[in-house]
Amino acid sequence: MTPSRKVVGVLLTVISFAITIGILWFPKSDTKYRFDISKKKGSSSFQAPKKNVWADLTRDEANSIYDFLVEEWTELNVTRIPKTGRENFILTVETLQPNKSDVLPYLWQNHKEPERWAKVVLSYNEGDKPQLIYHAVGPLPVSAETTRVVPLTYPFTSGRNAVSNLMTDFVASQEFSLSLAEEISDITIELLGARVNRQNPYDPDALLAFPRFTRHESGHLLGWIQLFRPGAGSSGRTLLPQGIYARVDASSSNVSDWTVDDWFYNGLVYNSVEEFREAIKNPEFLKTPPNVDGPWTDTEDFDTQPEGRELPPPVSIQPYGPRYKLDRSEKYVSWFGFEFYLTSTQATGVSLFDIRFKGERVMYELSLQEALAHYAGDDPMAGGQEFLDTFFGMGTNAFELVPGYDCPAYADYLDTELHRGGKSDRLPSNICIFEFTSDYLLSRHTAQYSVTASRNTYLTIRSVSTVGNYDYTIDYVFYLDGAIEVKVRASGYIYGAFYANNPYKHEDEYGHRVHTALSTSMHDHVINFKADLDVAGSANDMVRLAIEPTVISYPWDQPYTQERNTMHLKEYAVTHETGLDWPKNSGELYIVYSRSAKNAWGERKGYRIASGTGMGNAPHLTVVNSTALGRSAAWAARDLWVVRHKDTEPRGADPLNYLAAHAPLVDFAALADAERLAAADDLVVYFNVGSHHVPHSGDVPNTLMHTSASGVMFVPHNFADRDPSRESVQGVRVQLQGRRSGGFAGEVPGGDVPGEGEEDLRVREKSSGGRYKMHEGANYFGTPYGEDVKLRLEDLEPDLERRYESKDIRVSDLGLNGSAAGIWAAAP
Template sequence: MEWRAKPLITLTAACFFAVLILLLIFPFDGGFSTPNYQSQKKQSFVAPKTNIWADLTESEASDIYDFLYKDLTYLNLTKHPKSNRDNFIFIVEALRPNKTDAVSYLYDAGPAPRRWAKAAVAQHIHNEPYMVYYMVGPLPLSPESRTVPLEYVFNSGRNYVKNPVQDFVAISEFGLTIAENISDITQDLLGAVANRENPDDPLGLICWPRGSRIERGGFSLWFQLYKPGLGSGARTLLPQGIYAKVNASDANIDGWTVGQFYYNGVIYDTEEDFRAALSEPDFVRTPPNVDGPWSDTEDFESSPPGRELPPPVSVQPYGPRYRLDREQQYVSWFGFEFYITTAQATGLALFDIRFKGERVMYELGLQEAMAHYAGDDPMQGGLEFMDSFFGMGKTMFELVPGYDCPAYADYLDTRFHQAHKTHELPNSICVFEHTPDYLLSRHTAQYSVTASRNTYLIVRAVSTVGNYDYTFDYVFYMDGTLEIKVRASGFIFAAFYARNSNKNENEYGHRIHDALASSMHDHVLNFKADLDVAGPTNDMVRLALEPITTTYPWDKPEVKDRNTMHLVEHAVTEEAGLDWPKNSGEFYLVYSADQKNAWGERKGYRITSGTGMGSTPHLTILNSTTLGDSARWAEHDIWILQRKDTEPRSADPLNYFAPHDPLIDFTKMANHESLKHGEADSPYDGDLVVYFNLGAHHVPHSGDVPNTLQHTSASSVMFVPHNFNDRDPSRESVQGVRLQLKGTKNSGGFAGETSINGDLRSRLDRRVGAQKLHDIKYFGSTYEQGMKLPLEAFEPDLERYRSSEHAVTDLSYNGSAAGVWMKGAE
């Protein structure tokens, strides 16, 4: 079935980037409703507490906008900026409460923490553009409410970042001007020219910038020519081999100048030098990068054997086994309980995660998603993205039922508030239980075989940032394990392949099409896990498996020394960054400082690299020239820090604009403070926090064309109970069967059953009500006869759904945290 959407709007070249901004800030209003094919009673399930991390309601956001216009009159704020000199409110959203204020409400029956909001304001200070953070509250707004600078969460000592790019419309027009000024060159070398009237012209050219903040405070831009793609979204697969450098150090774009040009490994100092070189007899032309069916993500024509039949699907005939409070976004499932929330920059996050009534984590969520490239051309050679800058929450677009998630999943809507409007993102989170293709456990004994089904709960969202779709899974297992998994798919950001033996293209990737090369890059996604293992007072240890040579008295005299191994515990006594150990030779454990299980062992959780493509990585590049101090969290796999209200995050979206002097400098957080608690001269109370990285070292190959596949780009980290329970708690919840094997010996029977005539007998078969022999016994329920499911349980009718057009970030600064102004926006 075909997914129907409104046709794309034709844009004029002058407003191309501006309208992309407009679309992102004023996205689609439509959506779809998920059919409920299951005839079940509406669950009357209510969360035990209010979701104190929930985002603002539309009414709250509207009140905050009105309040800011009155409280910040000196800024002369405007709702619809018409000039890059206008001051305006870019975003408002909930300011999450400090943990110190929340724990009393959550665990000690104290009052709910006062609710506050934060706002990002684009304003001019001394005639220069800045992005400035404020906090507004308490809510609901009253005479005691106020607007104050939001400073305490930033270790830079300031709440603002200078915006180095004042006018994105002008930048897009500047790029088009570059292309137009060398139209004779582009026609000669690429067979195409820029089309200002229609930048989406598949035969035309567009011009993209890559910005770099340099350490001395300047701003440098390299522009590269691209083809827009034949409607497939494959723009990042269509780079062309012409690059132009722009001196953008002047605060006024009118003072920008075009300097060098780069083509086929040669730098030309001026446009005239480049043009003159074309007529030289030894000038070498490279083939252009031409679009075609090779970039299509769909193949509607091929029909290998088997494609005429649909694949197997998962169904849920009796309805969900989890319980969901939609209003509070609270979930309960087989001992797990938690709250769901989102943020504009970082998307999906979970709070107050408990298992069997005991505390496990206070907070679990994304902090930043970074991609750092390497290459031998001016674009790839310095390319990096910090995706929170573009909004991982703002780009959580609707999920496709029956494809992104099973047809039976529950779908939740989210919203964000930007540019004086509330934007609804329908069906952007799904919750469902799933049975994978492997058992949770099994065992074959001499007289019986036991098989336990494996089911887990998934909370899923997808963030589409430019060319990549990131699927985020929070997975809950019946034994108390949590897994955080990320998969990436979409178009790679590829490089132009020049076929030049003097270049080093194969040093950074592979040739993957006629004039296209892959570009190696690291994906490093940083997450926060505020563990409260059986309470807030925890210790971190490295439990090492170490070889040892020792002597045992029972070995003598035959063996004098025995080479073996043993466990050695190393306490982590100060803040540190750790990498996954060689040969998996250490267990990273977070223990409760005072709670033990029935056997006297400390209750704990193990942190381990989970399922996916090998161990999760950290950044390959040492002391990145591009990143500066904006992403030092990427330099190790996991970090253990003191938890502080003044350090709620490892990064901020506006770090992208100040990499050498970021709002949040992670090195100031991970500064080797003591993790010893209970000492008279230390304020540290044992409440630690873990930051960990997911991602991949991605060297794209021909199989990444047209799209990277999710099973080759997955990584995860798991938090596994380690003596947290007295035994495996999944035994209480799991569904399974034990089959008694035929034999002559009277052993291996079921607990509580006696032998009859020498045989183990007696089981009333619940499905047919007939007396049978002793051979089968189920734990949990089984499916009954006579089940009927409608077609939508297998293949949702997507013809019923209508989705309006929405924008996806184009990986320049459009629609990002920069707070751009919209030309002619209403």
């Protein structure tokens, strides 16, 4: 019943007090209350329980390491800030993650903090065999007495700490490609109606030339150079390939020694440029139309106004401030039982460490390992094109997020710093943290006299890595029941193929025609993550809990049913390091159990690994024994893997594998080598997300995120005694009549309506001895909104002129040295 106005004045005070202390009872009232969110304050006093031992280097730490190494490596003539790729210089400096065996005693036994070390990559270019070499520097802080530099070999299955640098002089390689295009300007004008324009590369009709190089097992470095139309400042170059290709032997480290072998156009190979020119003169020579830029590659439409676009869409708000706690200095987060640290690395981006739920251990580490894209096609570029994106830097290319678009306006934003090429660069606001309420409930139930609905709120840690043409949105998502999801969504320009209309082309074998002279290239995205599970401790084992059909004879069925066709659970222990695929018909549950910890019912505490929300099951690589990838991505052959944790195997891949595909620094096959798993091992699961991408017309101009999403979830399995979200969730029980719950129509004797004095079995005594009094109408659990909210425009539409800092973003190209080139190409 609605309270009388005489009571309202008293209720104002009660409700205000209830909001403050979290009382769950909110009576109905027509009175409105206002709360100005501009006055909200964060929890600045919140502190992490321990220091973040995985944190990236500070700028002062990086500067001291640069100074130390320049002095230490005097005889190597190391340049701190290189001006060309031919100098000896320190490519990257970042934290060397401490060994788990050193961290756990610090976290759980109050042992001393692990020593802090740095990992550096030296670009060494003396002689004719340039190399990229890993070293470790420490302990930190730098001290002339104690700090030393040693070769870093223990994380690599190869035993090596270096790879050959296939492309040291990036500018020279670009010059070679442009010069080659200029030499055939007569051909490009004839076939494409355009030529290279060095004076104005943004000329909408000008051509650019880019190579794709591959190291073959023979040791030869071969590349195909393809021409592209850049468009009028368009970033859609990968939609504008042209159909002329030249094969280059780039085996020499001296670009002046490179040679051009073959030419390819419209399905035919020509052994020389002269042969190509003569063929063009033939009246029967088959030409294809050029691929020309235009509005069709634009990602924005500022003019069209269909009905409804005149109104802004709904947005999420957070009027009372965040419900999570954040220690910015240590990058430590606490939210409804979850606690964890986060950090970022240049190769792999955001990683999470020491994930706990309700005080119990769940994971030691959750981190990206590698992101692969493997193409197929009938032209020299698409036919063998592959990328390992950590080489270009998933953290290096994690750029500033757009408030109100990438993340809600109310999100917290964190910066990262890069220490590369003698300098430190800040990447502002490239990680966001926010709580969000889903458009679907966490749970609900309708009974005869009540309806209960629980809102589904979750916490997200988000970053976006833009590698060349693709933007990967990477989410770590935490749910109130203890579930954790890893989700990746892709957008950006597809890497298209030139549409060749000739008798040799197999229609739609590799993709679809999507414009006048553009077809799509099918490709696999396989993105690998590491989950070092510590389910209630490090002593874990893994099982496959199968749901199998069976035929059973029950005594209670006799004599009418001799045998019953049914199903049952059958457990299979995973006894060796192995790879697994998602089971047919979802017929198995993959569960990592604590070896000894049990819940109140005697069931072992566990976490289930399941293919998460998205476009079907997360995939593995279609290509078997990839010619281009060699041994650099064995992890992509199965959906997930289970291996033993070893300090000497901290990662399943290395960014420099891209330069040594057939002899990688980290060969995943050496990690997952069928070693027997002991009864109480410390297990690590490597798992893949991604998609088999067959682009279609809807991918032009950009691939859409809702059709490219993929995820894997870690779901509590008997981890708690009951659903832990009941303690944290916000919801409502709408009591329709009286106080009784449950029941079905016709079950109440005589059809009586429950009276006020009848006991409600859904209401239990609270641990404090208090008792909640159920009443007709809305009964809230958790704290609902109880007053009007005053909103600023900034909370609905952030002022991006003020809040977005970046003026120039160095998006990496996808050339062999595109990532490293950004260090010195712009140096004076």
